[in-house]
Amino acid sequence: MDSIKMKRELETRLAGKDRAIAYDREKDQLRIESKLVNKGITISLAGIVAKWHADKEKAIDEVVYYVEEGLRAMEDTVKLTDHEKKIFPVIRSTSFPKEAEEGVPFLIDEHTAETNIYYAYDMGNTYRLIDSRIMEKEGWQPNRIKEIALFNVRSLSTPLKEDQVAGNSFYFLNTNDGYDASRILNKGFLHDVEMKIAGTMVVAVPHQDVLIIADIRNDRGYDILAQMAMSFFANGHVPITALSFLYENGEFEPIFILGKNK
Incomplete structure (x- = not known):
């Protein structure tokens, strides 16, 4: 499998009358x-080609699924009012885009030196990041969204x-509901776990579908934690960070672990 064959396969799988597909040869x-x-x-x-060599058809199936769901999310209308239970926080790396493709800024808060x-x-099967255009259209203020999202998580x-x-x-939290990493914002949950920790509590969110404590x-x-976090980070659909965080008194401190043993 090479890029050209992968291009043809994806074009076939993702074609539709309401779709336009373009290939940038220079950027592949x-x-x-x-x-x-x-x-x-x-x-x-x-x-995707690299993943195909490891996972074969599963790699293509996953890409098709996320593209289909992503496009559907763009096409569906977002209604915040009377749908408050659908609002959640999601964790992303600090390098994640700050704006939608049209230049509309997302609603963002700083979290740690590595995460926002x-x-x-x-x-349902996907979600849409809330941006300033959605808030303006719905007449909602940022603080209202943040309070509801943190309550829902x-x-x-x-x-x-x-x-x-x-x-x-x-300890691994992996429900695959899209908000596993978001549980890092549940202070009550983290406090309960902290009460059971005998040594040092370290937390990792290598990608959106796992939380490691x-x-x-x-x-x-x-x-061992460094190796786990790197493995999850490399294989996650939405990678966040391979670094881990010391957790103490409700605060996170990023740490770099230089693994020596395998």
Whole structure:
């Protein structure tokens, strides 16, 4: 599989009467636009080809799914009023775009040196990031959205799976509802976990669909967490950061762990 073959495969899978598909040979990118709203999604073919060599058809299926859902989200109308339960915070890296493609700024809050908080309108299988145009159209103020989003994230379930490795405890939250990393904003949940931590509490959000909480009791634990976070970061659909965060008294401090052991 190469970029040209991948381009042809995706063009076949994503074609439609309300779609416009363009290929940028120089950047090796494919852009799929909705003619209904004149908005679209640009994907890098090189990255997909690399994933195909590891996951085969699953890599293509995942790209098609996220493009389809992303375009549907662009085409659907966002209605905040009377749909408050659909508003949630989402965590993104600080390098994530600050504006929609049309230059409309997203609603963003700073979180840590590595992460920012965006706000989203849930649309079922996907969500749309809330921008200034949506707020203006709906007549909503930023603080109202932020308060509702933080309230809603506290209502999400927090099931944890625990693994013991080399004398350290690792807890994983992975519901695949799109807001796993967002649970890092649930202070009550983090406080409850902190009460059970015997060593040092370290938190990681390598991508949007996982939250890792580690009870580090020896130096080996830091190495293991670093390897876990990097692996999740490399394989996530929406990567956030491979760095981890020390958590103490409700505050996050990014730490760089230089792994030595495998």
